[in-house]
Amino acid sequence: MKKIRTRFAPSPTGYMHIGNLRTALYCYLIAKHDDGDFILRIEDTDQNREVEGATQLIYDILEETGLEYDEGPDKPGDVGPYVQSQRLPIYKEYAEKLITLGGAHYCFCEKSEENEVDPCRNLTPEQVAEKLASNTPYVIRQTIPAGHIADFDDEIYGHIEVETDTLDDAVLLKSDGYPTYNFANVVDDHLMGINVVVRGNEYLSSTPKYNLIYDAYGWERPRYIHLPPVMKDEHHKLSKRNGDASFQDLRAQGYLTEAILNYIALLGWAPEGEEILSLEELKQQFTTNRISKAPAIFDIVKLQWMNGMYIRKMTVEEFCEVAKPYYDCITIDADLLEVSKALQPRVERLIDIPEMVDYISHPGEFDPQLYRHKRMKTTPENSLEALKLSLPHMEAWEDYTDDDGMMHMMMDLAKENGLKNGRIMWPIRVALSNKASTAGGAVEIAHMIGKEETIKRLKQAISDLEANL
């Protein structure tokens, strides 16, 4: 069987939105599942939409996500160039050839002119030659044969049939000499040996037109895999226009690349078992028969859960490393690895870290009611007693990195005084943070901030409580 070749063909018009990335992922997976080639082609035929730096962004994101292409503008193969604006002579040549083949014709109509059927179809060769000689601006349009059924088989949507009478003579080559997507896509896919076309299903209804072009040239049609859209909600596609999250936005919010990629793989495709899959595992498991037809709604909540799963899979050291940039607000000399240990099971988005660790350098406002906890059976009053009771032991304790030892010391203290553990632990945790909840308990916080800071805060809490009772 022939080696599969797929292509990801974005327009450099902005940034990478999630639907786009998912298309790239599927193109990649479909090719790589069968050891095929994955090609990157830049479709910059609309000069008006050209955005500075957009192409570089595409390279960067594909690299970051590990969707490595075998050929592309910056990785030339045998069928370049891989940027459409650099292939203008090719399109012109093929468009003219298509005219001689009867699949296209010159059109001299004004841009806005609306015609039932293009009158230029009926121009005699002499009339065309005359217009051309007088430098009349023209486009080349596809000549759609009347009264035919154009059909093809899509691997996701099945057999599609349309009557050619419902198709119109689309522009293939614009008056500025650039091809339209309708044409460039076919010529390039053929010339670049793309035999599996993977793209959004918005192209489903125009695919018969493209096949007519393949047929006119006598080229072999590719396999088609049209993908269902990724939606923001029931009615709206995910788009950057509404400020919907792009890949970069998600990264900026502290979602991990692997988690994003894993999650979007599930938007329109279902694995047979486990959902947490690395790129390598996706490559092995990805089969087109499990791609669905219906639109998928992007669910940030599930992505968040998945991101948490990826965070928890890391070693503490790895987590500490990715979390470091978010530790800026920790200005005291805290044990960051210990902080990471406490955070790792609780963090879902890295961007949430700062507010989870703010108390480490800046404890909250003193509030006696924080010491009141029903299940712990604590009140401001008995908390003050508990803190006074604990202080000497905390001062006497030497090794603040010994979590187990410190915890047993506290538990013994509770036991000796006939108290529940919480009567001792809760007041200490509150005294060290002034927060209703923290990532980590009394022992862990003491470890994080160290002995000196711990004693200081305990004393502060005692005097605050005394002043308020």
Next chain:
RNA sequence: GGUCCGUUGGUGAAGGGGUCAACACACUUGGUUCUCAUCCAAGCAUUCAGGGGUUCGAACCCCCUACGGACUACCA
């Protein structure tokens, strides 16, 4: 308006004529726990947009209706 496509729970989805409609997220409840999380356990669609058929039997096949989306650009 025309053409094409879609419709299983709040979300992603499995399911391809034959007992109770997988699984995951979310949610609820319980357990573990020094708070919050993590972790563990259980619950959560009498029903597959609606209506007709075909069949001994339909989420799965056929038809119609409704709703949604895409295309209908010298955008891709």
